[in-house]
Amino acid sequence: MSKVYVIHENSEWTVHLTKRLAELGVPYEEWHLDEGTLDLSKEPPEGIFYSRMSASSHTRDHRFAAEFSGQVLAWLEAHGRTVLNGTSALKLEVSKVLQYLELNKYGVKTPKTIAAVGTQNILQAAKSFEGQSFITKHNRAGKGLGVQLFHSIEALKAYVEGPSFEEPVDGITLIQEYIQSPESYITRCEFVGGNFVYAVKVDTSEGFELCPADACQIGDLFCPVGEKVEEKPKFQIIEGFEDEILEKYKKVLAGNKIQVAGIEFIKNAEGEIFTYDINTNTNYNSDAEAEAGKYGMLEVALLLKKTLEEKYVLTATA
Numbered sequence: 001m002s003k004v005y006v007i008h009e010n011s012e013w014t015v016h017l018t019k020r021l022a023e024l025g026v027p028y029e030e031w032h033l034d035e036g037t038l039d040l041s042k043e044p045p046e047g048i049f050y051s052r053m054s055a056s057s058h059t060r061d062h063r064f065a066a067e068f069s070g071q072v073l074a075w076l077e078a079h080g081r082t083v084l085n086g087t088s089a090l091k092l093e094v095s096k097v098l099q100y101l102e103l104n105k106y107g108v109k110t111p112k113t114i115a116a117v118g119t120q121n122i123l124q125a126a127k128s129f130e131g132q133s134f135i136t137k138h139n140r141a142g143k144g145l146g147v148q149l150f151h152s153i154e155a156l157k158a159y160v161e162g163p164s165f166e167e168p169v170d171g172i173t174l175i176q177e178y179i180q181s182p183e184s185y186i187t188r189c190e191f192v193g194g195n196f197v198y199a200v201k202v203d204t205s206e207g208f209e210l211c212p213a214d215a216c217q218i219g220d221l222f223c224p225v226g227e228k229v230e231e232k233p234k235f236q237i238i239e240g241f242e243d244e245i246l247e248k249y250k251k252v253l254a255g256n257k258i259q260v261a262g263i264e265f266i267k268n269a270e271g272e273i274f275t276y277d278i279n280t281n282t283n284y285n286s287d288a289e290a291e292a293g294k295y296g297m298l299e300v301a302l303l304l305k306k307t308l309e310e311k312y313v314l315t316a317t318a
């Protein structure tokens with residue numbers, strides 16, 4: 001019997017999807033590709049394949065999960081299997097350089113960015129930002145890991161030459177202009193099946209680790225001296241969000257054969273939008289979704305169900 005195959009390396013991020021598939025009565029199987037074998041002499045099983053491979057897999061001791069998944073996805077595609085978020089999506093997932101090039105191709109503005117390998121080259125690249133704040137980030141990261149804000153080259157030098165410097169897994173550090181927002185939040189636009197589902201406002205006042213997955217959340221903050229602190233949600237779905245940027249995002253996703261993604265942007269004081277991340281292993285925050293009555297994983301499960309039924313009903317009647 002044909003089924004949905006979910007390719008991933010993190011069960012905590014996948015259980016929300018498999019729960020929805022079970023609720024809808026969709027047959028599925030998980031392929032946990034943190035390691036394994038691939039016999040090129042064999043054909044893949046019949047079914048629909050959906051990749052949720054993450055750029056941050058190496059942070060969970062799954063160092064070669066993304067690389068191995070890339071080979072498996074290529075094998076599936078070579079045999080004509082239906083793959084959602086296939087090799088094109090994975091290429092962008094693990095490289096912000098490629099993300100920015102694709103965004104720019106479709107007229108989407110990104111922050112000024114220089115890619116560098118080697119300490120001296122990182123420092124040399126930072127000179128282009130002399131007199132202004134800038135950030136460093138990993139070309140392949142996920143969850144905002146590795147993001148550091150600097151206000152001077154001297155501070156950067158102390159960091160990259162010191163013991164706390166985080167070496168990117170692919171060796172590529174990005175030096176990027178810091179977009180100062182009048183309010184401490186970014187906006188993340190969720191797409192399923194290439195269609196806009198909702199936008200979520202993400203509070204950045206506590207730092208840059210912005211993964212919306214429930215497994216990534218920390219406990220409630222509290223004031224140690226007993227003062228009351230205004231509670232506000234870190235993730236909040238924006239009702240009725242509309243912007244012309246959404247049509248450009250749709251073209252980026254279609255052009256790269258990406259069916260499911262979250263795209264993040266920030267606005268500067270003048271209201272200009274700067275897009276800085278395409279996440280093809282998108283997660284959703286349950287509290288924000290419950291408040292708004294919108295459910296990203298349900299939309300993904302419905303897409304997989306529809307794709308499976310269309311593919312194999314058509315095949316059976318052909």
